């Protein structure tokens with residue numbers, strides 16, 4: 206049966222089921238619960254049938270920086286915080302109204318845990334962590350970059366999970382033996398949450414998350430035996446890889462009395478979920494998400510595009526039998542620079558203040574801020590690059606520094622877009638944006654001015670969570686088609702370029718000079 210007909214049949218069955226409950230009474234309104242586990246906070250959002258946010262809860266969790274360039278999370282804390290916000294959001298409606306759960310997550314971050322006790326066996330090693338940079342250099346020297354690229358679509362960089370997992374297997378006493386016996390499990394954060402939510406019944410991930418591990422073959426859609434063998438990673442500890450839509454398992458943990466069982470029906474890495482939540486279903490459509498980092502993804506359709514310009518070929522999602530690929534540019538430090546202005550320098554009291562302070566000066570007076578705190582991603586791929594402020598003169602104030610920090614987010618995006626245009630020979634006509642930092646109008650207008658491209662902000666900025674909800678909703682037939690989802694996307698604001706090409710070239714060449722000191 207054609208997929209669309211099958212989906213619409215399920216959808217009709219679903220509507221019928223929802224129009225009554227067991228006692229024949231009119232049923233409560235149905236929602237999809239999206240769990241969005243980001244780098245700095247956990248969110249839970251209830252999405253209604255029109256794609257609107259009906260309830261939300263969010264809480265930050267701890268960041269650990271044990272050495273320069275190292276970043277860790279406490280996987281147990283992530284689970285506790287995610288469970289708490291999930292219950293907070295769920296408590297805002299009748300629990301019977303939750304039709305399914307979608308999960309989306311910070312990608313690449315590595316969790317290892319005991320298969321029996323469920324205890325994490327080390328702090329999670331976060332995607333930003335550079336601890337395996339020397340090992341990656343060694344693999345490059347051995348000629349492994351071409352292997353990694355052709356098999357996984359990625360580059361040899363400490364960003365991805367593979368070398369982080371190898372580091373744990375080498376450093377944590379007994380872990381490799383336990384992994385070989387299936388007594389220790391590996392997962393990205395989606396797998397960890399699925400395992401906790403199903404109380405140890407399901408050890409799985411989706412193709413989009415698997416494609417970020419550097420261990421997954423994006424052509425055959427299987428764990429890559431050649432890379433596993435090179436890194437000496439036991440396959441027994443890896444999760445089962447599933448499509449991004451469909452039922453993974455059930456959780457009873459929505460309420461502490463275990464009274465309701467809800468299916469987990471959609472999973473994707475957060476950047477791929479944002480692409481989906483932005484309705485970028487067609488080849489050529491792109492979005493940029495401004496969170497801790499900045500991630501620009503362009504849908505490339507049913508085939509991966511191998512980049513010569515430092516972009517990544519990655520899996521966007523798999524729905525039914527159809528796998529969709531994307532080309533990605535990854536910027537490691539974006540909104541995180543604003544957090545550093547707040548927590549590291551004390552220049553702002555909160556993130557919102559970055560806008561008012563930056564707006565108090567007309568420009569940066571030639572100051573450039575290169576926020577390479579954890580190296581540089583696309584297009585430079587320099588894990589050992591470090592942060593830098595250039596162009597300081599006696600007239601520079603904290604406002605210029607704050608402005609330069611915000612502008613650095615836009616400059617890094619311009620680098621990515623330049624690589625993408627060079628790759629395809631075609632520039633973007635418009636860019637859809639989302640993520641925590643795009644509430645900052647000064648940043649977004651500067652972005653449009655710098656790119657010379659119209660920047661479009663949707664009404665729902667929680668696009669990542671929305672994407673996870675869409676995937677889970679498709680997984681149970683709550684929504685029946687991509688066309689139905691496309692119609693739910695709503696415009697908030699359009700930012701059109703206000704500056705000319707001469708200005709663009711002049712400020713961008715200053716940026717290239719500054720970043721050039723690190724690359």
Ligand SMILES: Nc1ncnc2c1ncn2[C@@H]1O[C@H](COP(=O)(O)OP(=O)(O)O)[C@@H](O)[C@H]1O
Pocket residue numbers: 243244245246495496497498539540541542543544556557558559560640641642643644645
């Ligand atoms: N008004 C603002 N201006 C600039 N950056 C902001 C603003 N509000 C939040 N941010 C930044 O957005 C990021 C949080 O966005 P979010 O999408 O929640 O990130 P993540 O999913 O990576 O945790 C933080 O790094 C924060 O500094």
Ligand SMILES: O=P(O)(O)OC[C@H](O)CO
Pocket residue numbers: 242243244245310311312313332474475476496497498499
């Ligand atoms: O947590 P975010 O939104 O910054 O996303 C992190 C990315 O998934 C890292 O690849």
